[in-house]
Amino acid sequence: MPWVEKYRPKSLSEMALPTAKLKGHKIDLAQTLRDFVIEFFKEREKINVQNKEIRIHNKNSTKSKQKNEIKMLPEKAAILLEGPPGVGKTSIVYALANDLKMDVIETNASDIRTKQALEDKLNETIKSRGIMDFILNTRKKIILIDEIDGIYGVSDKGAVPTIVRLIETTQFPIIMCANEYKQSLQPIYNLINKIEVNPLSHEEIIKIIKRILKKENITNLNEKIIELIIQKNHGDLRSIINDIQGICQGLDNNFDVDLIEQLHRDSTEDIFSLIRDLFQKVTSLREARELTNKSDVDYNFLYKWVNENLPSFYKSNEELAKAYEYLSIADEIYGRIRKTQFWSLLSYFYDLFAGGVSLVKKYKKPRGGFYPIKFPRFTATTILRLSSNEASLVNKIKEKYELSEVEIVQEFIPFLRILYRSSRKMAKEIIDFFELEANEKNLLK
Amino acid sequence: MAKTIPIWRIKYSPKTFEDICGRKEIKARLRNIIEQRNFPHLLFVGPEGIGKTTIARLFAEEFLGEYSDANLKLVYADIPLTSEEMSLARSQAHVSTSRLGSLAGKTITMPAFIQVKVKSFVQLKALGNVPFKILIVKNFETLGANQQGFRRLMETYGTNCRMILISKKTSGIIDPILSRCQLFLISPPKLEDFQDEILKISKNEGLIIKRDVIRLLYKISRGSIAKAIDLLQLCSIETNEITEDILYDNLIVMQNDLIRSLLMMCLKGLFPKARELSRKIQKNYKFSPQQFFTLLMKEIEKLPLSKHAKILLMEAIGDADLRSIDGKDIDIQVSALLARICYLSELFR
Numbered sequence: 001m002p003w004v005e006k007y008r009p010k011s012l013s014e015m016a017l018p019t020a021k022l023k024g025h026k027i028d029l030a031q032t033l034r035d036f037v038i039e040f041f042k043e044r045e046k047i048n049v050q051n052k053e054i055r056i057h058n059k060n061s062t063k064s065k066q067k068n069e070i071k072m073l074p075e076k077a078a079i080l081l082e083g084p085p086g087v088g089k090t091s092i093v094y095a096l097a098n099d100l101k102m103d104v105i106e107t108n109a110s111d112i113r114t115k116q117a118l119e120d121k122l123n124e125t126i127k128s129r130g131i132m133d134f135i136l137n138t139r140k141k142i143i144l145i146d147e148i149d150g151i152y153g154v155s156d157k158g159a160v161p162t163i164v165r166l167i168e169t170t171q172f173p174i175i176m177c178a179n180e181y182k183q184s185l186q187p188i189y190n191l192i193n194k195i196e197v198n199p200l201s202h203e204e205i206i207k208i209i210k211r212i213l214k215k216e217n218i219t220n221l222n223e224k225i226i227e228l229i230i231q232k233n234h235g236d237l238r239s240i241i242n243d244i245q246g247i248c249q250g251l252d253n254n255f256d257v258d259l260i261e262q263l264h265r266d267s268t269e270d271i272f273s274l275i276r277d278l279f280q281k282v283t284s285l286r287e288a289r290e291l292t293n294k295s296d297v298d299y300n301f302l303y304k305w306v307n308e309n310l311p312s313f314y315k316s317n318e319e320l321a322k323a324y325e326y327l328s329i330a331d332e333i334y335g336r337i338r339k340t341q342f343w344s345l346l347s348y349f350y351d352l353f354a355g356g357v358s359l360v361k362k363y364k365k366p367r368g369g370f371y372p373i374k375f376p377r378f379t380a381t382t383i384l385r386l387s388s389n390e391a392s393l394v395n396k397i398k399e400k401y402e403l404s405e406v407e408i409v410q411e412f413i414p415f416l417r418i419l420y421r422s423s424r425k426m427a428k429e430i431i432d433f434f435e436l437e438a439n440e441k442n443l444l445k
Numbered sequence: 446m447a448k449t450i451p452i453w454r455i456k457y458s459p460k461t462f463e464d465i466c467g468r469k470e471i472k473a474r475l476r477n478i479i480e481q482r483n484f485p486h487l488l489f490v491g492p493e494g495i496g497k498t499t500i501a502r503l504f505a506e507e508f509l510g511e512y513s514d515a516n517l518k519l520v521y522a523d524i525p526l527t528s529e530e531m532s533l534a535r536s537q538a539h540v541s542t543s544r545l546g547s548l549a550g551k552t553i554t555m556p557a558f559i560q561v562k563v564k565s566f567v568q569l570k571a572l573g574n575v576p577f578k579i580l581i582v583k584n585f586e587t588l589g590a591n592q593q594g595f596r597r598l599m600e601t602y603g604t605n606c607r608m609i610l611i612s613k614k615t616s617g618i619i620d621p622i623l624s625r626c627q628l629f630l631i632s633p634p635k636l637e638d639f640q641d642e643i644l645k646i647s648k649n650e651g652l653i654i655k656r657d658v659i660r661l662l663y664k665i666s667r668g669s670i671a672k673a674i675d676l677l678q679l680c681s682i683e684t685n686e687i688t689e690d691i692l693y694d695n696l697i698v699m700q701n702d703l704i705r706s707l708l709m710m711c712l713k714g715l716f717p718k719a720r721e722l723s724r725k726i727q728k729n730y731k732f733s734p735q736q737f738f739t740l741l742m743k744e745i746e747k748l749p750l751s752k753h754a755k756i757l758l759m760e761a762i763g764d765a766d767l768r769s770i771d772g773k774d775i776d777i778q779v780s781a782l783l784a785r786i787c788y789l790s791e792l793f794r
Contacts, residue, residue, distance in 0.1 A: 304774065311720070317784065318791075324777075327780075327781060331778065334773050402519065406524055409730065419682075426682075
């Protein structure tokens with residue numbers, strides 16, 4: 001059983017609580033959350049009673065005298081915990097629920113892939129009141145939405161209205177957890193309070209680790225190794241415990257420092273040196289794979305880096321053609337993966353753009369010397385992108401003459417340019433007729 | 446006219462239905478329709494640049510009279526959508542509630558083009574004293590599989606909105622659409638009508654041009670009056686007397702020879718320069734991948750290479766085109782193509 005689960009605190013009194021801030025002031029996290037939950041249920045009770053009376057009133061009165069049902073203030077309905085991973089946000093919610101004898105309904109980013117699924121999952125919880133509660137004889141619940149910054153639909157804002165609606169109508173308090181600020185969630189930040197949770201202190205972490213080790217009867221783990229692990233994991237208690245468990249279990253008593261180095265999660269290989277190594281040092285598929293495994297860079301940008309820098313390293317057309325053959329197949333595979341969601345094909349993608357490309361030089365001497373690495377350029381041609389000057393010129397032309405944007409850009413403007421440059425008189429007439437401004441004129445010069 | 450219009454193509458473009466040059470039979474048919482105040486969905490087919498869209502637009506404006514502003518819309522099916530339009534279309538998608546089958550849980554979107562540009566127009570009722578609205582769709586055949594969506598639209602909203610579809614050939618259009626439309630084969634104007642029009646313009650602008658020269662102009666522009674007028678205006682910059690040589694000289698100026706330069710660079714094996722040029726072309730002209738590859742194909746034909754060489758080049762372009770359908774990064778596919786051509790050129794020498 002994973003130690004992270006085994007030693008998850010069952011009560012707030014067991015926990016070493018992280019420090020937290022609300023609106024810039026330090027707060028007692030446990031107290032604040034406890035108060036929030038208890039306040040919620042009091043308020044909810046009050047509002048439900050009032051709404052019941054309103055419903056009765058509405059039934060018995062005319063259309064014009066209808067009253068609206070009262071809604072709870074969003075900041076009393078939901079609260080957000082924001083902090084780095086592994087600091088205790090989820091644990092504190094479970095511990096709190098345990099203390100108050102409530103249940104936790106948890107949903108997180110991996111559960112929810114569509115707006116509909118989000119709604120389905122939470123529908124019964126937000127709406128259930130009255131008879132269902134009585135029948136099921138349930139305890140009160142706390143809704144935990146974990147990893148809200150990773151929920152599908154956050155980036156294209158599909159999830160935000162759903163969550164807002166949830167906050168407005170919920171029968172149970174909502175606690176949300178996030179790792180970082182997300183701009184698309186601003187509408188939610190505007191409605192509720194956000195608590196910033198800080199990582200635990202070094203001493204606290206050591207205390208916790210030692211306690212676990214004692215309970216597991218492990219006595220021969222070197223202090224130095226514990227320090228190393230804590231350092232590499234930047235306050236992420238979850239991954240520290242996992243690492244320690246990994247070391248202690250399934251290995252003999254040789255705790256190698258090199259082994260610890262291998263556990264180092266976030267070795268960020270500098271992208272520049274990665275590209276250089278790929279072209280200059282890699283001589284086998286295995287090396288290419290290791291190189292890309294170590295990298296932190298998003299793969300869908302990594303292969304663009306390869307594209308941009310290929311000609312710097314391969315000078316012969318034969319090498320270029322072969323390398324590009326692999327790279328273009330890799331691009332096709334990547335596109336198919338995105339369309340079909342068959343992510344198992346990703347390994348082929350890697351092997352082609354890293355291995356295939358770098359191994360084209362297999363039988364030639366590796367190039368020495370320094371080559372400047374260029375940043376990849378991003379061009380999207382499936383969406384029509386005009387700069388604002390181009391767009392305004394196109395619009396001005398469209399006002400006077402009916403053509404599609406593409407026809408204007410590809411045929412009409414080149415022709416117009418020739419006319420414009422032919423004589424001063426013509427240039428002036430064109431400016432007058434289309435009523436062009438300076439920035440639009442420049443496009444024709 | 447208070448202001449002179451500097452561009453001849455705009456100055457001499459037909460302003461009313463009557464102004465359209467030539468095409469007497471088609472105009473007669475359409476005039477008949479205007480008198481009857483009714484028509485089914487129409488399909489205009491004809492080669493590029495001869496005036497299909499202009500005819501359709503002027504016909505519709507004539508038909509709708511004073512109400513044409515509110516009841517007429519012209520959309521282009523081959524224009525890629527802007528990113529705002531795409532996110533608007535995506536946000537209106539819904540998730541299928543079926544539990545079984547291939548649609549289960551999938552996000553269903555109407556083709557974005559229809560969703561964003563067409564649907565809202567056809568759904569609203571016609572305003573004013575007109576029997577229906579008119580929607581003109583240009584380059585309809587480029588919709589490909591999305592034509593199916595139109596079929597339903599034509600049925601459901603047919604009474605409220607008639608469509609005039611414009612296409613370069615009938616082969617790109619699916620049968621259900623063809624069967625719902627009345628076909629009009631639009632031809633370019635006859636040589637005599639063309640000559641009359643050009644003579645009229647030349648007289649107005651003080652040019653001297655013989656009928657023989659106009660015949661050459663007709664051939665070069667393939668019956669497209671707008672293109673002919675453009676060429677004429679270019680020629681007029683230098684001289685008033687238009688001869689065949691002057692036409693040819695200015696034709697070269699007007700043609701886009703960047704693609705040809707690109708290919709020449711590749712055939713010399715200069716990959717980095719070729720890639721720079723292709724990116725510049727893309728930036729200025731914003732060709733879609735398919736357009737770009739089609740242009741390359743056309744240029745290959747004109748190159749002074751052996752048949753065998755041309756076939757190898759066409760194969761390379763075909764591969765790149767095929768891969769770019771699924772591929773995510775067009776720059777990589779184009780670079781791959783250029784690299785391959787650079788390599789092939791070594792074999793040619």
